[in-house]
Amino acid sequence: MTVLTFTLIMLLGAFMAGLIGSLSGLGGGIIIIPLLTIGMGVDIHYAIGAALVSVIATSSGSAAAYVREGITNMRLGIFLEIATTTGAVCGALISTIAPGSLIAVLFGLTLIFSSINSLRKKEEHVLEQSSPLARKLKLDGSYPDRNGRPISYGTKNVLGGFGMMGIAGMMSGLLGIGSGAFKVIAMDNIMRIPFKVSTTTSNFMMGVTAIASTVIYLQKGYVQPGICMPTMIGVLFGSMTGSRILIRSNPAKLRLFFAILILLLAFNMIYNGIAGKI
Secondary structure, eight states: OOHHHHHHHHHHHHHHHHHHHHHHTSOTHHHHHHIIIIISOOOHHHHHHHHHHHHHHHHHHHHHHHHHTTOSOHHHHHHHHHHHHHHHHHHHHHHHHSOHHHHHHHHHHHHHHHHHHHHSOOOOOOOSSOOHHHHHHTOOEEEEOTTSOEEEEOOOOHHHHHHHHHHHHHHHHHHSSOOHHHHHIIIIIISOOOHHHHHHHHHHHHHHHHHHHHHHHHHTTOOOHHHHHHHHHHHHHHHHHHHHHHHTSOHHHHHHHHHHHHHHHHHHHHHHHHTTOO
16 A cells, blocks of 8 residues: 555545544544554554544644633643643553553443443533532632523532543543543533533543643654644544534434444454454
8 A cells, every 4th residue: 555545545534533523522533543453454552643643633623712712611621630641641651561452452442431421411510519629729610601691610529530530541541532431420420510611621631631642652653644644634624524514413313323333343443452453
């Protein structure tokens, strides 16, 4: 296969990955890694490096818009990023020495969890009062409703959310995905942050977490421009297209369809990992 052919295939594949990732709400990395490893025969460590670079690109673009609209809780995101960055560095260090088959199985299991979690009904809850530690750290905040009126909310169980964020960061560094499902669980289920705030704050954090992991992969030589550039460009345009389609479509039906697709990819990754083909 020539370099031009590989680049064109990667551009198209990454575009579809970004499109599916945006419509499913799980990010393009979940498609990029199976595409590169199973479809293109690329070593999983190089695939993770490319996926991390694409996470940085897509997160940076959308995060800026959410921050500008006043939805993202910047103080909360920066505080929790201490845990996710530490976890991401540890995960990346483990990933660079772990066998590809083990990473493939873990990746598949994480896809199953993320896919099922994406179908879970999200409840919008607003705490009126924060826990003492949250008040001391000033982690409460507000976000505008559809009419632009501010809705104030509180935060609880700071230590529990901080611990889950460490796990989320480790999974991100280990598998090369945004691990948004784990981050939303930390903020939505444990800390009881409103879902709208938790998803946008998670998006803001993904890029920073991915940068920490990418530094390790870069030092180990697993970030290759020939793979990363078409991946990043394709995923970026795919996610932008997906966000426009999502506005005009039924999100519930789309998420169900792509959840089934992602489950099939997950079982494929697990099978290939157990069989030692990755």
